[in-house]
Amino acid sequence: MSDSPDHEKDRGQPTVRVRNIVKRFGDQTVLNGINLDVYPGETMVIMGGSGSGKSTLLRHMIGSIQPDVGIVELFGQNICAMNDHELNETRKRFGILFQSGALFNSMTVAQNVALPLMEHTDLDPEIIAIQVKIKLELVGLREHAHKLPSQISGGMKKRAGLARALSLDPRILFYDEPSAGLDPVTSAEIDQLIIALTRQLGVTSVVVTHEMDSAFTIADRMAMLDRGRMLVVDDRAFFEQLRDAPEDQRGSFSEEQQLIRQFLRGDAEGPLSARRTADDYERDLLGLPENDVPAFIQTPSLQTTRSANAEARVDAPDEPDPTEPMTDTKVPM
Numbered sequence: 001m002s003d004s005p006d007h008e009k010d011r012g013q014p015t016v017r018v019r020n021i022v023k024r025f026g027d028q029t030v031l032n033g034i035n036l037d038v039y040p041g042e043t044m045v046i047m048g049g050s051g052s053g054k055s056t057l058l059r060h061m062i063g064s065i066q067p068d069v070g071i072v073e074l075f076g077q078n079i080c081a082m083n084d085h086e087l088n089e090t091r092k093r094f095g096i097l098f099q100s101g102a103l104f105n106s107m108t109v110a111q112n113v114a115l116p117l118m119e120h121t122d123l124d125p126e127i128i129a130i131q132v133k134i135k136l137e138l139v140g141l142r143e144h145a146h147k148l149p150s151q152i153s154g155g156m157k158k159r160a161g162l163a164r165a166l167s168l169d170p171r172i173l174f175y176d177e178p179s180a181g182l183d184p185v186t187s188a189e190i191d192q193l194i195i196a197l198t199r200q201l202g203v204t205s206v207v208v209t210h211e212m213d214s215a216f217t218i219a220d221r222m223a224m225l226d227r228g229r230m231l232v233v234d235d236r237a238f239f240e241q242l243r244d245a246p247e248d249q250r251g252s253f254s255e256e257q258q259l260i261r262q263f264l265r266g267d268a269e270g271p272l273s274a275r276r277t278a279d280d281y282e283r284d285l286l287g288l289p290e291n292d293v294p295a296f297i298q299t300p301s302l303q304t305t306r307s308a309n310a311e312a313r314v315d316a317p318d319e320p321d322p323t324e325p326m327t328d329t330k331v332p333m
C-alpha cells in the first residue's frame, strides 16, 4: 500500500514534496525514510499515534528543522538547501497554525493578526487595518478584534491564530492539531472553517491530527505514520473502507491494514495494543528503558504483532518524552 500512481496523474507538480526524510534525535530514529507529496489545493491529513513523528515531519516541512537525510521541496524548491534569507522569503508564502494558537498575550487579536504584515510588508497602517478586518471576517472574529487573547475562548484563539496564519495570503497552510483541546462542537466548527478556507482561497493544506472525526471531515487524502514510518498514503475513501469494513472481513486484512483499522476505529483490541503490551512486558522483564528494544529480544510474539517491514522500526519511538527539550528554533508566525 503506497501512494497510488493514479493520484499523481495530471496533478502537476506537488506543492509540498518530501523525499526520503530520515531524522534522528540522539539514538532515536524519529523519521525513517518518509515520502509524501501534497498537490495544489488539496487537504492532506497526517495521522498517527502519539510520538509517531507527525509534528516532527511538519517541522521539516516548514523548515524549522533540517533532516539528516532527504529533502523537502515547497513550490518546487528544496528548502533544506536554502539560506536564511531564502527561507524567510519562502515562509511568507505559507501560514502555520500551531496547537496553542501561539498568540502574543499582551497584544489584541487585531494586533496579533497585523504583526506579520507589519514585519514583512511596507503597507500603510490604514491598508494593514483593512487587511486585518478582512482576515478576521474570514474566521468570524471581526467583532472581537479589540480583545486580548485572555478575553477570548479556546476556539476563538484558534480562529485568531488562523487569521494570523492567513495574513500574508499564503498558498499553503500547515496545521498542527487544530482541534486539540476544543469541545466537539467548536472542533467541528474549526473543521468547517478549514474546509471553507481551503475552498474559498484555494490554499493547499497539511493538517496533523489524531482526531479521527476531524480527519475524515477535512481530508482529501490521508497519510498514516507509525513509529517514524509512512504506512500508507491514500484517498480518504480508502481509509473509510478500511474503517467501515465488516468485522468478518478482518481476517483478510494484512497486519498493516489491521493496525490502521484499529487506529481509525479507536478499537481497544488489535495489533496496536498487542504490540504495546508485548513491548512493555519484554522491556519490563529485561529492565530496559522505553525505546530500547534490541534485535535479540524480538521474540516470535513481538514479531507476529509487527508488520513485515518492522525490523527497521525497532529503534523508532513509542511515546514522546514531554521532558525532552525541544531544540529547534521557533518559526516566526
Ligand SMILES: Nc1ncnc2c1ncn2[C@@H]1O[C@H](COP(=O)(O)OP(=O)(O)OP(=O)(O)O)[C@@H](O)[C@H]1O
Pocket (backbone or CB within 6 Å): 025, 030, 048, 049, 050, 051, 052, 053, 054, 055, 056, 057, 210, 317, 318, 319, 320, 321, 322, 324, 325, 326, 327, 328
Ligand atoms: N527536538 C527534539 N529533540 C529530541 N527528541 C525529539 C525532538 N522533537 C521530537 N522528539 C521526539 O520525537 C518523537 C516524535 O515526536 P513528535 O512530536 O513528532 O510526535 P507526534 O506524532 O507529533 O506526537 P503527538 O501526537 O503526541 O503530538 C518523540 O519521541 C519525541 O520525544
Ligand SMILES: [Mg+2]
Pocket (backbone or CB within 6 Å): 054, 055, 056
Ligand atoms: Mg505532535
